[in-house]
Amino acid sequence: MITSASDCEDIISDLTFSTVREWKEQHPGDKAIAYFPVYAPVELIHAAAMLPVGLNGAGDQLDIQYADARFGSFICSIVKTTLELGLTNHLAPFDGVLFSSICDSARNLCFVMKRNFPDKYIDFLHLPHNPKSKSSTDFLVTEYRRLLEQLETLNGCHVDDDNLNEAITLYNANRALTRQLYDERARQPQLLRTSELYALVRVSNFLPVEQHTELLRRTVSDLPTRVGKQRDSIRIIVEGSFCEQPPLDLIKIIEEAGCYIVDDDFVLGPRWFLEDVPVNGDPLRSLAQSYSERAVYSSVRHDSRKPRHKELIEKVRRRRADAVILLIAKFCEPALFDYVLFKEELEKENIPHLLMEFEEKMFTFERLRTEVETFVESLLFD
């Protein structure tokens, strides 16, 4: 049983995917589907009796030997480490890999993977970029149905509405607890450090949802018994790490430098609906509508009804944050583009901000430590 944050950290950094292998041993003949960030319909995979597993690159655990030659310069690390995981047979426990329309590099990776791993089921999901149009929900319903049919064929099963509603219910419960923990952290950041919450959420990528929900439940019930001392810290939002993940040590450094992280966009995969997905009527339509109406914004989801820079300001206000750290993966073009409008809007609103670039494989943090310490000092003593 997972009992501590360090157990979660071990699972997160385990490139042999032992939790997935164990699940497959316990469920002989059943399949596991990996998905690339951000917005994957895990409910469909679960309803088709398969284990959805979120990929998050390989951190600093893997030397790139082959993928550099395939993806060249100026491409982000997670694209290369994901391919490297495949080329070094680390993805053996997975029967399929699912990608979606988040960025050009990840999309091309999907098709490069298709060529290199012809025995795996590899699919690309087109998530609509025009939620303003009514037709975009209809389209996404057909896209989800197409995916479901592929999964049914792969697993030789039939999925009905009850299966789907059951999956939605399970994930709703999981996401509700995650939201509760996020709210608690914003309310009492001294009781729940972000480095702990991060590991707790990210581990969901590797566990069956029921098991992870249990883990969250234990943490929620344990919180009132905790005692924590308020520190002289500033309240910050971390924005920009929605796909490639910063090293855990970097998150710890930000906290140690005197920041309470009161909201973030780390590991959005397990928590991208902001409210429960309705469990009535047509479940595929509920899921599709929820992508248009209830999904968390990020730099790879486009909705002209509500610009992302406005959403960021709202988040700052809602969480009563003092400042924003834009923590962006090197070569992540969607986040780097958004930085321009984020910066403009933050300056308009007089909200201090700091831009920091990271790579998942970095292991020395001295320069970033100095930057964030200087930033915090400038705010504390201003």
Added chain:
Amino acid sequence: MPTQTEYRSELHQRQKELMVKWYERLNGAAERGSPPSVSMMISGNCVELLEGFDAVPIYPEVNALQLAIRHQSLDPILFAEEMGYAADNCAYVKADIGAYLKGITPTGGKLPKPTLVLCNFVGCNTYLKWFEHVAEFTGAPLYTLDVPFMRADDPSAADIQYVVSQLKELIKLLEQLTGRKFDYDRFKEGVRCAARVEELWSNIKHLARSVPSPFDAYFDAITFMGPLYVYRAKPEGVEFFELALRELEEKVARHEGVNDQEKFRVVIEGPPPYPHFRTFRDMFAKWKACAVASTYSTVGGLWEFGARHDPEEPFESVALHMLAHNVTNRNYLQRYEQIKRYVEEWGADGVIIHFVKSCRLFSAGQGDMRDYFTKVLGVPTLYIESDLEDPRYFSEAQLRNRIDAYFEALEHQKAHGGMVTNKAENNRQNAERSTIQ
């Protein structure tokens, strides 16, 4: 010593006139507020639909590439970087936004505030950002027309239906914004013109199967792109391509190639380095190498394999064009297949992959493409890197060395036989047999 690599003729004169006329129309729109103007992306553009409003297209990519080819892109790029754009952001966007905010236009004339910023999203995620930023900085309304990416061989009925629904929403929006009623007959006529232009352009592309090829399907293709994207739905476009086809057919009849003697035939993948266009071209001309096909020339539309607009089903065919008949919305493996067909059917000796730093749509994964062409197909393939807009990413000596080494090896192989040469020779013979007369 620079090598003479271009021919100049009536079609070039006509191309210039058409482009000047377009910029004059944009200038007029800026000064008088009429005709309405719509900012669009070249790839998967629906210029036919604009005809129904007598609206004029603005292409930010054309503005950006014009700045680069005139060596004026660095200033606006630096300006954009000072604003916060990253070194690793697409330099097309930086040049366009920087130029807009600095008040620079490619011809010195005025560009109108768009009546509508239409993000015809086809594959390139940077488009989404670019057009959001254009809308933000110009204050013009934004409509994102979402086109599902080609995740299967062909688009589904649902994909087509989704795009058609949005085209109809777009018409309603444009009616509100322009106060004009959509002229369906004129739209249909625009689609008819487009089908004719596509036929002519496709015939021109097939002339490059002749040995020698009468034009360079990479470097010279640029000449055709302006008329193709701005005038495709107009009678002027049809006239231009009739003239171009006639001129190039005459060259074929005279066995006149691009260089005085065609020695190598290549397929080029990826956009050109516009800031160093002439220098780059000369690196190939030195070896009397001619591009017989290119993927970049199919950004706006891929017609050489038979696809056409259809005036009998104008909406569906515009949707199909956006979905399936432009290289940027097609998936990576479809691009491998496209290049493979060029190599085989256009009789090429090899493939040049030009990685451009700005464009991940084109470039992310080109190492895998090289792996496929060299290891699986045995086609001599060269992989080189620079940029399409940022003059700082161009290492002239290194590029020259690599290109020289590639052609030296190819020359050696040709002289001494061998598997690769035989394969290329077969391709060449196939191409000669199937050349359209």
